[in-house]
Amino acid sequence: MRQQYQEIGSHEDALPSLPEAVSVGGSSGIAAKLRRAIMDGAYGLNERLPAERELAEVFQTSRGTIREALRRLQELGMVDRQIGSGTFVTYRQFSEHTEIADVTSPLELIEVRLGIEPQIVRLAVANATAMDIERMRKALLKVEGASDDPESFSRADAEFHLAMAECTRNRLMVWLYQLVNETRSHGQWTAMKESILVPERIGQYNAHHRHLYNMIAKRDLDAALDTIYDHLDKARGDLVGAVRTRSN
Amino acid sequence: MRQQYQEIGSHEDALPSLPEAVSVGGSSGIAAKLRRAIMDGAYGLNERLPAERELAEVFQTSRGTIREALRRLQELGMVDRQIGSGTFVTYRQFSEHTEIADVTSPLELIEVRLGIEPQIVRLAVANATAMDIERMRKALLKVEGASDDPESFSRADAEFHLAMAECTRNRLMVWLYQLVNETRSHGQWTAMKESILVPERIGQYNAHHRHLYNMIAKRDLDAALDTIYDHLDKARGDLVGAVRTRSN
DNA sequence: ATAGTGTAAACCATATTTAGTCCAAAAAAT
DNA sequence: ATTTTTTGGACTAAATATGGTTTACACTAT
Structure with missing residues (x-):
């Protein structure tokens, strides 16, 4: 008995993670x-796994066991x-944030x-607290104060929209919007920022921001919705214009 | 406290360790x-540990000791x-996605x-290719064929909506929707699935799905939009009803 | 002496595995 | 077009594996 005790001790030193x-x-x-093979990408999406009878041979087991595992x-x-x-893989591997951003x-x-x-x-108008409105007001002032260069404006603009997302009191929404925002800083957007964010457009965006803030604070849903649609439509228009200009 | 005082001068010095x-x-x-092996991920969630008799051999000890450790x-x-x-692992290792999902x-x-x-x-109606529509049709058939039990329906339903997202041809949208779908499988939703997804509701959801597919295939934007709003409004209504029932 | 721990062996109830067979749907070959 | 082959689906009965339990014994520290 005592010998076994000591053997265990030496065994342990030899194999720390037994x-x-x-x-x-x-x-x-x-x-x-x-499962690990699929998650590691050994079998990609929509690829076929070996047949049950084949897997049974590979794993040196019966077909029933393979079927249980596949089940x-x-x-x-x-x-x-x-x-x-x-048997086909339906698992989709997640790409990293940076990859999707690129x-x-x-x-x-x-x-x-x-x-x-x-x-x-919609959710902000319905759920925003006084504290949320205040946080949004600060973000508004910040973005208005950062209207000089495209880089800092873009960053402050993202912060303002995130403050708006936080007004929803919906954690999933905030989390999602953060992910969306990340693609703004890493993607192809950085290359176009300089040409799109000219002072005139920044001024128009700021007007949208301020009106958006006021309408949410006033709980005027329709006016706020009109503003955000104007805002994004204009942003899309500016973008398409820039792309057209580029390709010309 | 007792012997130590008496023999403190003899061989007590030989055992200074705790x-x-x-x-x-x-x-x-x-x-x-x-415990460490599990926390390090050597045995993942829901994976099986070696049998007691097997562990006893590996650790060079008796089965009783192994049972005590497992206890x-x-x-x-x-x-x-x-x-x-x-013996199965129930310990969940933290991951980025599970946190928000929980x-x-x-x-x-x-x-x-x-x-x-x-x-x-909107984007699906505008951008879906024939291949996208076909993929959506297959997903539709699958979800209609999986309407027997809540678990498989929920999964097939997620796949159908993901197929719809892929119709947008917008990779960011697909990526985002995948993340949203993930919270469906890990979050509090699993606890309510059984009570909400009764056959009658599954039938109604299926009707929505089929109409949604037809309207997207026909490029009828307004009808498709009406359907998706009906679908989600009904889902929200069923959810609120379940929560109310629960708290009563 | 006593309580606690470890070892060993046997038995129990349940779950899984195995080794078959047959079937139906899809794919391939003719 | 028809036949053949391959594939997953379903089912069975015997064998095996698993955790749960009990019993007996040895050793240690108190």
């Missing part, structure tokens, strides 16, 4: 292995199975904002 | 090792054990979808 060496068999272990993956929504055809065009961004921001306005 | 440091090989030491992990809420099946209420989710999905419909 449990990792233990692999789990059975359908659970196979499901985990396949779990199906429950997780990672694969779809079709008689006579095979391939997102400013026009795609505006299209998304045209969906999100009017809803933000 | 009792915990000495008993690293006992059940508590094994529990700590397994502690169970008390910590890190594992769940089932007769005839095994605090997002289903109502917040609907509010966000009410902003995004009508815009998806």
